[in-house]
Amino acid sequence: MGKKVGLTLDNVIDVAATIADRDGLEAASLRAVADELGIKTPSLYNHVAGLAGLRRELALHAARQMSEVVAEAAGSDTPEEILRRTARSYRRFALDHPGLYSALLPAPKPGEDDDLYAAMAAPVTTLADTLVAAGVDEQQTTHLIRTLRAVVHGFIDLEMKDGFGMPEEVDVSFERSVDLVIEGVLSGAK
Amino acid sequence: MGKKVGLTLDNVIDVAATIADRDGLEAASLRAVADELGIKTPSLYNHVAGLAGLRRELALHAARQMSEVVAEAAGSDTPEEILRRTARSYRRFALDHPGLYSALLPAPKPGEDDDLYAAMAAPVTTLADTLVAAGVDEQQTTHLIRTLRAVVHGFIDLEMKDGFGMPEEVDVSFERSVDLVIEGVLSGAK
DNA sequence: TGACACTGACTAACGGCATTAGTTATAGTG
DNA sequence: CACTATAACTAATGCCGTTAGTCAGTGTCA
Numbered sequence: 001m002g003k004k005v006g007l008t009l010d011n012v013i014d015v016a017a018t019i020a021d022r023d024g025l026e027a028a029s030l031r032a033v034a035d036e037l038g039i040k041t042p043s044l045y046n047h048v049a050g051l052a053g054l055r056r057e058l059a060l061h062a063a064r065q066m067s068e069v070v071a072e073a074a075g076s077d078t079p080e081e082i083l084r085r086t087a088r089s090y091r092r093f094a095l096d097h098p099g100l101y102s103a104l105l106p107a108p109k110p111g112e113d114d115d116l117y118a119a120m121a122a123p124v125t126t127l128a129d130t131l132v133a134a135g136v137d138e139q140q141t142t143h144l145i146r147t148l149r150a151v152v153h154g155f156i157d158l159e160m161k162d163g164f165g166m167p168e169e170v171d172v173s174f175e176r177s178v179d180l181v182i183e184g185v186l187s188g189a190k
Numbered sequence: 191m192g193k194k195v196g197l198t199l200d201n202v203i204d205v206a207a208t209i210a211d212r213d214g215l216e217a218a219s220l221r222a223v224a225d226e227l228g229i230k231t232p233s234l235y236n237h238v239a240g241l242a243g244l245r246r247e248l249a250l251h252a253a254r255q256m257s258e259v260v261a262e263a264a265g266s267d268t269p270e271e272i273l274r275r276t277a278r279s280y281r282r283f284a285l286d287h288p289g290l291y292s293a294l295l296p297a298p299k300p301g302e303d304d305d306l307y308a309a310m311a312a313p314v315t316t317l318a319d320t321l322v323a324a325g326v327d328e329q330q331t332t333h334l335i336r337t338l339r340a341v342v343h344g345f346i347d348l349e350m351k352d353g354f355g356m357p358e359e360v361d362v363s364f365e366r367s368v369d370l371v372i373e374g375v376l377s378g379a380k
Numbered sequence: 381t382g383a384c385a386c387t388g389a390c391t392a393a394c395g396g397c398a399t400t401a402g403t404t405a406t407a408g409t410g
Numbered sequence: 411c412a413c414t415a416t417a418a419c420t421a422a423t424g425c426c427g428t429t430a431g432t433c434a435g436t437g438t439c440a
Contacts, residue, residue, distance in 0.1 A: 029426065030427065031425075039390090040391085041426080042389090042390075042391085042429080042430095043388070045428080050428070051426090105351045106351035107351065107352050124355075142356065143362065143363045146345070147366065147370055149353070150345035150348060150367055151337070151341050151344055151367075152340075152344070153344040153347065154339065154340035154342070154344020155336070155344065157295070157343065157344065158295075158343055161296035163295060163296070164336060169332070170336075173332070173333045173336040173337070176333045176337065177337040177340055180337055180371065180375070181337075181341075219396090221398085229417095230419065230420085231398075231399090232419075233417070236418075241399090
């Protein structure tokens with residue numbers, strides 16, 4: 001039968017990411033990915049360490065893309081604008097790639113998977129630098145970043161899982177949520 | 191063999207909730223619940239509509255408990271204090287019952303499961319009433335509640351999935367996040 | 381060029397889980 | 411006391427992940 005199809009890890013990840021974004025992370029099973037690639041499930045083990053490995057690769061893939069997206073947003077004028085654009089980009093990525101975004105949680109423990117941990121920490125680090133550069137007290141940044149992350153992630157998660165009743169004006173709500181927090185963060189402890 | 195063990199729906203839910211809170215929602219499988227109850231998996235179908243049905247019952251159970259918890263917090267003096275206590279109670283419930291809290295998402299679509307929808311809407315409705323009573327413009331409450339829910343849920347979700355790097359002072363961060371948002375919400379558009 | 385190891389596909393088999401269909405004994409009701 | 415509904419059961423199917431063992435094509439090196 002078919003031998004040496006010439007499959008690469010990137011190939012596997014791309015297919016898995018597509019399925020995850022289309023049908024949800026759960027749907028990106030080894031079976032589904034293998035079928036889509038035209039191979040049998042066990043053959044995937046030559047590229048990926050089982051389902052857990054596939055999930056890990058997806059998380060890494062997502063973290064890298066997210067880092068790029070967030071890095072692009074860092075090229076603005078004022079700190080407010082940087083934070084606003086970062087938040088918007090973050091949400092846009094999540095809505096465009098719900099499967100990949102889901103793969104981003106849970107995070108690994110600090111000592112457990114250094115590569116993944118570093119990749120996931122990158123956007124947060126960028127944000128931290130921005131805040132410090134804006135004159136925010138370094139002691140406070142930890143708390144402030146947590147607030148920002150909480151608002152943005154919470155909003156996205158509720159939005160994706162349909163936790164909001166009325167479907168309209170969600171964009172407006174997001175803008176207001178982000179503005180409110182940014183304002184509070186930058187004025188409160190400068 | 192053993193017949194008529196005298197099992198009730200509440201029994202099933204209690205066991206499932208215990209497993210979910212101890213080992214995670216995923217671990218509350220039909221198999222695990224049946225084993226714990228001393229019956230075989232198919233027998234559960236006499237009490238619950240499969241795994242989806244069990245999850246639905248867990249969500250309903252969680253929503254009712256959450257409503258109680260939130261309702262208790264509504265008995266404070268100032269609107270600020272009500273909101274603060276509500277946020278704290280919400281988080282405490284999530285940390286005490288991580289499995290049940292997970293079952294609370296995703297929410298059903300408005301027309302899909304009216305009982306569950308109503309149960310899950312109750313805490314939000316309580317909050318909305320509180321805000322309006324505090325003099326917040328009714329037009330704005332939708333946005334404001336979304337902000338509050340986003341911060342609280344986002345914080346909890348990141349906390350539970352270990353999305354925060356440093357383990358210490360998470361309580362402090364939560365208080366600051368909530369205070370910041372409450373302040374902004376109540377002062378911004380009163 | 382030809383032997384040879386490596387790679388990456390395969391088949392076979394197992395175990396966990398959810399689900400459905402069909403069976404049977406118990407418990408409550410007339 | 412018979413009858414019916416209930417709530418347990420067994421048996422069987424299918425999906426999924428995983429492991430072990432097999433085998434053919436690919437590239438390398440003497």
